[in-house]
Amino acid sequence: MTDKFAPKPDSSVIVQAEKVNKFFGKLHVLNNISLEVRQNEVVVILGPSGSGKSTFLRCINHLEKINSGHIYVNGHMIGYSERNGKLIEDNEANISRQRAEIGMVFQRFNLFPHLTALENIMEAPVHVRKIATAQAREDAERLLARVGLEAKRNQYPNQLSGGQQQRVAIARALAMKPTLMLFDEPTSALDPEMIGEVLDVMKELAHQMTMIVVSHEMGFAKAAADRVVFMDYGQIVEQGTPDEFFSNPKEERSRLFLSQILH
Amino acid sequence: MYHFDWALFWTYVWPVTALQNPLIRNGLLATVVVSIIAQVLGVVFGLFAALGKMSKFPGFRWLAEGYIWYFRGTPLLVQMALLFFGLGVTHIYDFPDIKFGIVTITGAIQAGTLALAINEGAYMAEIIRAGIESIDPGQMEAAKSLGMGYALAMRRIILPQAAKVIIPPLGNEFNNMMKTTSLMEIISAGELFFAFNQINARVFKPFELFIAASLYYLLLTTIWSLIQARIEAGLGERKGDTEKQGMFARLLSGTSKGGH
Numbered sequence: 001m002t003d004k005f006a007p008k009p010d011s012s013v014i015v016q017a018e019k020v021n022k023f024f025g026k027l028h029v030l031n032n033i034s035l036e037v038r039q040n041e042v043v044v045i046l047g048p049s050g051s052g053k054s055t056f057l058r059c060i061n062h063l064e065k066i067n068s069g070h071i072y073v074n075g076h077m078i079g080y081s082e083r084n085g086k087l088i089e090d091n092e093a094n095i096s097r098q099r100a101e102i103g104m105v106f107q108r109f110n111l112f113p114h115l116t117a118l119e120n121i122m123e124a125p126v127h128v129r130k131i132a133t134a135q136a137r138e139d140a141e142r143l144l145a146r147v148g149l150e151a152k153r154n155q156y157p158n159q160l161s162g163g164q165q166q167r168v169a170i171a172r173a174l175a176m177k178p179t180l181m182l183f184d185e186p187t188s189a190l191d192p193e194m195i196g197e198v199l200d201v202m203k204e205l206a207h208q209m210t211m212i213v214v215s216h217e218m219g220f221a222k223a224a225a226d227r228v229v230f231m232d233y234g235q236i237v238e239q240g241t242p243d244e245f246f247s248n249p250k251e252e253r254s255r256l257f258l259s260q261i262l263h
Numbered sequence: 264m265y266h267f268d269w270a271l272f273w274t275y276v277w278p279v280t281a282l283q284n285p286l287i288r289n290g291l292l293a294t295v296v297v298s299i300i301a302q303v304l305g306v307v308f309g310l311f312a313a314l315g316k317m318s319k320f321p322g323f324r325w326l327a328e329g330y331i332w333y334f335r336g337t338p339l340l341v342q343m344a345l346l347f348f349g350l351g352v353t354h355i356y357d358f359p360d361i362k363f364g365i366v367t368i369t370g371a372i373q374a375g376t377l378a379l380a381i382n383e384g385a386y387m388a389e390i391i392r393a394g395i396e397s398i399d400p401g402q403m404e405a406a407k408s409l410g411m412g413y414a415l416a417m418r419r420i421i422l423p424q425a426a427k428v429i430i431p432p433l434g435n436e437f438n439n440m441m442k443t444t445s446l447m448e449i450i451s452a453g454e455l456f457f458a459f460n461q462i463n464a465r466v467f468k469p470f471e472l473f474i475a476a477s478l479y480y481l482l483l484t485t486i487w488s489l490i491q492a493r494i495e496a497g498l499g500e501r502k503g504d505t506e507k508q509g510m511f512a513r514l515l516s517g518t519s520k521g522g523h
């Protein structure tokens with residue numbers, strides 16, 4: 001294997017996970033996960049509840065620690081450096097710097113309730129990136145327009161519908177101009193009539209940036225995904241193009257899962 | 264049958280006449296100023312203790328827990344005497360008077376304020392910790408995912424939200440604080456109770472004088488309750504809440520609690 005400190009030679013690889021293992025106590029949540037995601041690729045991860053999808057996403061921006069393996073984002077190991085074959089956790093400043101390049105959208109939106117829609121979007125550019133307030137406001141307004149919510153700029157999260165909140169949350173993540181966006185079941189907390197508006201925003205983003213999306217929305221996967229990854233019991237069981245996977249799954253576990261979400 | 268001295272009573276109750284007495288004037292001022300400073304310092308100490316208690320570093324946790332344990336587990340009166348007389352006799356710190364122009368802050372006032380603040384910090388620590396822990400952990404995660412460090416996320420995201428939970432009990436703490444300053448009498452700090460005690464030593468009318476003293480405390484806590492009700496109504500409005508505690512209910516609940 002090549003030197004772990006050097007950036008990976010192939011700069012078009014945005015995420016590279018190598019043999020990632022993660023335990024919660026005795027529970028082996030991630031079992032030797034390896035995955036490579038290229039620039040502007042859209043990868044949809046699906047799998048039964050509890051299979052480790054969220055945990056995997058959270059390891060990619062180091063909201064969770066890993067027990068072994070490596071995760072590189074943009075060629076840099078995330079959360080750790082390696083000395084004499086041992087992983088040593090990075091300091092907070094480095095971890096924060098890396099996270100600033102990775103956008104994350106949560107199932108339950110996690111907007112900041114004490115800030116307006118516009119302030120939610122401006123918060124990190126102003127206080128993390130130290131961008132001038134006027135500039136950040138301009139950028140935030142453009143982003144709100146992009147997710148179709150310019151009229152809601154001064155509303156607080158509790159004055160917005162779930163679908164609107166999630167669109168603001170996407171805009172908030174985009175405001176940091178991330179190279180990678182992680183979506184953890186972005187529509188599963190939404191009323192059915194609001195799912196479409198959020199997926200539409202995500203489809204617009206597809207192929208303009210690298211996206212890893214945990215979602216069971218087959219329509220989105222078929223329309224936007226380059227690749228579908230099926231996880232079960234902390235392992236990647238099968239992956240392929242949406243067409244291959246949905247019409248002709250190879251593994252028994254994939255077939256079983258698909259038959260369950262289709263009914 | 265006890266002869267109640269109404270003339271003396273009114274002299275010391277009616278502010279216009281009572282405040283002509285420099286003891287009472289300065290005592291009242293000291294009580295208010297000491298309460299405010301001790302409460303502000305108490306919030307600062309409490310914030311550090313709360314963060315210490317939630318720290319992932321065991322050293323900080325032990326330090327914070329030891330502080331809270333000791334200062335909540337021992338009487339404030341003893342802590343105050345220890346700080347003022349105890350430190351004084353060791354000459355570690357003698358609490359010399361500090362002069363700002365015409366204002367002199369006596370050593371006893373300094374020691375009393377500090378003791379009140381340190382003690383209050385131990386109580387505020389629990390209030391602040393409960394406030395922080397009431398915030399959805401998803402908030403910290405969202406902040407971190409945007410590249411915020413712990414300190415920035417605390418300051419910009421968590422504490423502003425926790426403040427809404429912390430402010431109502433903080434108001435009650437301040438109410439208690441104004442009453443608890445009277446303990447400083449033991450170290451002869453010149454606050455309100457000390458002032459009435461001094462006057463009583465001259466005229467020996469404890470019944471009249473201590474009723475008058477109590478009414479001044481009642482005035483302070485009542486004024487504060489009204490201010491507190493307005494602050495909380497404002498908080499509720501911004502949050503979009505409609506529930507508001509009635510002024511009368513606030514008044515009763517705010518002033519009926521005992522000190523620590």
Ligand SMILES: Nc1ncnc2c1ncn2[C@@H]1O[C@H](COP(=O)(O)OP(=O)(O)O)[C@@H](O)[C@H]1O
Nearest residue numbers: 024027029047048049050051052053054055056
């Ligand atoms: N913080 C945690 N502590 C202990 N167990 C956890 C924690 N987070 C998740 N788990 C467990 O890890 C497993 C995988 O969880 P998760 O990654 O959330 O699955 P998914 O997102 O695929 O539904 C589940 O069994 C879950 O209960």
Ligand SMILES: [Mg+2]
Nearest residue numbers: 053054055185
């Ligand atoms: Mg999940």
